[in-house]
Amino acid sequence: MTEHVDVLIIGAGLSGIGAAHQVHSAFPDRTYAILEARDAIGGTWDLFRYPGVRSDSDMHTLGYRFRPWTQAKSIADGPSILSYIRQTAADAGIDRHIRYGHKVVEASWSTKDSKWTVRAEHDGEAVELTASFLYSCSGYYHYDAGHTPDFAGIAKFGGTVVHPQHWPEDLDYKGKKVVVIGSGATAVTLVPAMAQDAAHVTMLQRSPTYIATLPGEDVLANGLRRVLGNRTAYAITRWKNVVLHTAMYQLSRRRPRLVKAALRKMTARQLPKDFDIDTHFKPRYQPWDQRLCLVPDGDLFRAIRHGTASVVTDHIKEFTETGIQLESGAKLDADVVVTATGLRLLAFGGMRIVVDGRLVELPETMAYKGMMLSGIPNFVFTIGYTNASWTLKADLVSEYTVRLLRHMDEHGYVQCAPANDDPSVTEQPLLDFQAGYVLRAINEFPKAGSRAPWQLGMSYAHDVVKLRYGNIDDGVMRFSHGRKLKPVNEVVSSAQSA
Structure with missing residues (x-):
């Protein structure tokens, strides 16, 4: 029998541990699991082991909102950050919910069943789980290899x-x-x-x-x-x-x-x-x-x-x-x-996303509030700020996800998806950033839109207002009770015809 969880988180790095903490704190009776492709907690902070590795943001903003950073150093070294992440996971019992060595290769949504079927590879074998809600915290770069130019000789x-x-x-x-x-x-x-x-x-x-x-x-x-x-x-x-x-x-x-x-x-x-x-x-x-x-x-x-x-x-x-x-x-x-020639970008860890039997082409989707995709039900992802600490945005995404799930509980909804049905919204790059590693691969990512709520905001203060306090039912997010499939079907059709 295929295991089912209420919330399935992909990635046990800084974002994934924070997401698990927020979701479990808000819904202690909900089941959740974290699928981690590597064999350790920490993501970036476990992967990078080069001399002097450290944060390029201060730890009072790179740290979680719910867990104070108490060390004297504000610009912290990698091992200290890794210890902070692991201690956060251990103190909340999150580490017991992590499945290591599980690389997600495909996530397939069924509108009829209101659930995701997620396929992963573990020790050379296929593993399958189902989930009511999918939360991607896999970052946006390729863990297997960085970018190295073709140097002559x-x-x-x-x-x-x-x-x-x-x-x-x-x-x-x-x-x-x-x-x-x-x-x-x-x-x-x-x-x-x-x-x-x-x-x-x-x-x-x-x-x-x-x-x-x-x-x-x-x-x-x-x-x-x-x-x-x-x-x-x-x-x-x-x-x-x-x-x-x-x-x-x-x-x-x-x-x-x-x-x-x-x-x-x-x-x-x-x-x-x-x-x-x-x-x-x-x-x-x-x-x-x-x-x-x-x-x-x-x-x-x-x-x-x-x-x-x-x-x-x-x-x-x-x-x-x-x-x-x-x-x-x-x-x-x-x-x-x-x-030290840069990263290679990779959306959602390279996993395929399928909605009702159709493969989703990411560049044909549009990012809603920089954390959900048009036409993709019950799916949230984390991409942090390029002009500030990653965790500032990751914390807000977690808070919004909790608010969204509570709204669905209160109204008996089992499906939600943002609908991009405004023809006046024009496409823009998801990351408006001129770094080489971004420019090399940005066309493989979802698009942003010319105005809210389709823009990836780069202002924490504005996002606090929108994500922590803004309306959940804003006319763009569509909800369904499950059998009344029309709202979500319309959203999916919009994404497929984009």
């Missing part, structure tokens, strides 16, 4: 080439020459961390990135915690940081020249006087066209000042046996090359 390189997404435990770079290719969050983390032991680390970038220095510890948060206690201090600090980050983002969009000047001044103060800032730290794009990189306590700039790290801005011509030949004619000798 890389096969003849005599050293070691590593992608940060699959860091070997036995990699020895002590006293060796290291080149880190890239200029994003991973690169600016790796360079100062590896520079502590390597002979020298060079960050090789095609073009500069905006980098801002923040204190590793939040002095105000630590002081408030001593006076007000963990929970109150956490809530105050969380909103303080939301306001500051939002103001910084809005200022960047409205007064980019002012923000560029401020970032340049901050960078110049931390580098040697004769450093070529225009070449290495003057991006060609506006602030927040791509995500701003954070370096706690200026560790990257400190490594450059001390001479243990350097930056080269150039293009790769080819790999040689002993290093990298650049387009400028210069050559970088290397024993180890780290390709």
Whole structure:
């Protein structure tokens, strides 16, 4: 007999554990399970093991709203974040509901039966479960492999080439020459961390990135915690940081020249006087066209000042046996090359979605409030903010899901799905973000719309109002008692004809 649960969550990372906590707290009598493709809790924070791995958001916003972050460091290292996630799961008994090694390959909805049939692979065998509600917390990137460009001559390189997404435990770079290719969050983390032991680390970038220095510890948060206690201090600090980050983002969009000047001044103060800032730290794009990189306590700039790290801005011509030949004619000798060249996006972990026997083409769907899809009943997913902490949005999605399920209980509904039946709503990319990893794959994702509720909001304050307090029955969300199939059927037909 096929096992049935009320809510099936896909993914046991930061989002999945938070979703399980919220759903179980609100509905202790509802059954739920979490399917996790890997063999451990933590998602991103268990997968990435490269030196210095850390958050690029402060933990007062990356942490769960319901569980205060109590450590002194605000910009936390990966192992501390992983411990926080695992402790959250253990304290709530969530870890007992996780099925490890279950990779979901297909989710099929039946309107007639008002349920999902989910097929997963486990130890080479097919496993099947059914669920009344499906909640995807699988993130949006490919866990099996990161993005590595096709570098000419890389096969003849005599050293070691590593992608940060699959860091070997036995990699020895002590006293060796290291080149880190890239200029994003991973690169600016790796360079100062590896520079502590390597002979020298060079960050090789095609073009500069905006980098801002923040204190590793939040002095105000630590002081408030001593006076007000963990929970109150956490809530105050969380909103303080939301306001500051939002103001910084809005200022960047409205007064980019002012923000560029401020970032340049901050960078110049931390580098040697004769450093070529225009070449290495003057991006060609506006602030927040791509995500701003954070370096706690200026560790990257400190490594450059001390001479243990350097930056080269150039293009790769080819790999040689002993290093990298650049387009400028210069050559970088290397024993180890780290390709911090980005992620590969993958929607919903690559699972197929089928509605009433028809395969759903994701680009033909539209995202409702950035968390549900037109024509897909009883299905919620989590995609966090690109301009703020992922968990801020993940928490709100969980809260909205709880409200949605309560609304359905109160009215006896068993099916819900947003309907995109307004012809004046035009399609837009789901993520309006210029990062390379987004641009490479965004056409494989659902679309956003030209106005609410079809936009993926990037303002936490606005989303608090809409998702925590907004109307559930807003005229776009359609509900059904199960036998009265017309509302949901209309929604599905709309998606199939889009």
